[in-house]
Amino acid sequence: MDLQCGVNLKTVIQNIKTAKSRMPKSTRFCAVVKANAYGMGDIKVSHAIADHVYMFAVARIAEAVRLRESGITKPILLFGICEDYKTAIAHNITVTCGSMKEMYAVAGASALGKLNVHIKVNTGMNRFGICTPWHLRNMLAYSQKFKNLNICGLYTHFSHEYTSQAGQVEVDKQLKRFAPYRAIMRRTCPHALVHAACSGTAHYRLAQFDMVRIGKAMYGGFEGYKTAVTIAAKIIAVQHLTKGQHVGYGGKFTATENMTAGIVSCGYAVAGFLLLGNKYEIYVDKKPCKILGAVCMDTMAIDISDIQNPQGKMAIISGDSAGSRITDFINQNGTSGATYLCTLGI
Numbered sequence: 001m002d003l004q005c006g007v008n009l010k011t012v013i014q015n016i017k018t019a020k021s022r023m024p025k026s027t028r029f030c031a032v033v034k035a036n037a038y039g040m041g042d043i044k045v046s047h048a049i050a051d052h053v054y055m056f057a058v059a060r061i062a063e064a065v066r067l068r069e070s071g072i073t074k075p076i077l078l079f080g081i082c083e084d085y086k087t088a089i090a091h092n093i094t095v096t097c098g099s100m101k102e103m104y105a106v107a108g109a110s111a112l113g114k115l116n117v118h119i120k121v122n123t124g125m126n127r128f129g130i131c132t133p134w135h136l137r138n139m140l141a142y143s144q145k146f147k148n149l150n151i152c153g154l155y156t157h158f159s160h161e162y163t164s165q166a167g168q169v170e171v172d173k174q175l176k177r178f179a180p181y182r183a184i185m186r187r188t189c190p191h192a193l194v195h196a197a198c199s200g201t202a203h204y205r206l207a208q209f210d211m212v213r214i215g216k217a218m219y220g221g222f223e224g225y226k227t228a229v230t231i232a233a234k235i236i237a238v239q240h241l242t243k244g245q246h247v248g249y250g251g252k253f254t255a256t257e258n259m260t261a262g263i264v265s266c267g268y269a270v271a272g273f274l275l276l277g278n279k280y281e282i283y284v285d286k287k288p289c290k291i292l293g294a295v296c297m298d299t300m301a302i303d304i305s306d307i308q309n310p311q312g313k314m315a316i317i318s319g320d321s322a323g324s325r326i327t328d329f330i331n332q333n334g335t336s337g338a339t340y341l342c343t344l345g346i
Helices: 009-021 034-038 040-050 060-071 086-090 100-113 133-143 164-188 328-331 338-344
Strands: 003-007 029-031 055-058 076-078 094-097 116-119 148-157 192-195 209-216 229-241 257-264 281-285 287-296 299-303 314-318
Touching: 003 009, 003 100, 009 029, 009 040, 009 209, 029 040, 034 040, 034 338, 040 060, 055 060, 060 076, 060 086, 086 100, 086 116, 094 100, 100 116, 100 133, 100 148, 116 133, 133 148, 133 164, 148 164, 164 192, 192 209, 229 299, 257 314, 328 338
Parallel strands: 029 055, 029 209, 055 076, 076 094, 094 116, 116 148, 148 192
Antiparallel strands: 003 229, 229 257, 229 314, 257 299, 281 287, 281 314, 287 299
């Protein structure tokens, strides 16, 4: 087989433990497994980590149902707008309410059975959520009229990571905006879970609250976590280049000296690696080999001038043991861990 890919579930569990070690013991862990667990396999990952998390989070009701039908019994939070409250009630899915219109809908649906709800606050992401404390007061007051409606959470989402000075400023602004909502919720629903931090803010004490939601960091998509994803592909051809020859689509690489190029059986048609070209190094025999030119559909060319007997060897595109970390890729390419993970196609 020319391409080998997989996720090391033991490393995922270790990453969860690493995250927990940086939180108060009382702070709960929510594993974000939306988008098929960032392409890693939601059912496989969720069952492997179920004993280490308090809650799972998904983006669509179909994802939540998949987990329930596979045997997941832990709480599941639906981030996105719920289009089927009957199904949510039947499968005990906690839904998000981000507007008064949605509150009317969940209240009506609660006639069918108990419905757990987390209220979403927009503090600067400007995607979903209520925008004033007045909305929260009205929603809480209205919800108390319905015995099957259980308001059990309040949350927001940060637009920036807490990894730069600019990011820290924006996170602190959002936390300041979130404060009055938290105060209202504590008075009205003192047992509700308050949460805000995700992978990019998970280590910031002021953002941790009752629960932290982590997705990409579980797989190594954030600094300080081990790469749990291995992508390896075989060198299927060797080309000997002379100075001045071009490589790949558009001739984006030109040899400045005589060199040897290895053709690796992996590209954006196989694993989505459109962004790798001309910037990144992958590893052969634990040696870094620069990618030459643009990634070409289902192959890429790498510099193997220093590799002995390269034909048929495996090139490690992603793998902690080889030194090819997800964070190395995102730092070199200016992308995000989530973008990287979701293009893998595992």
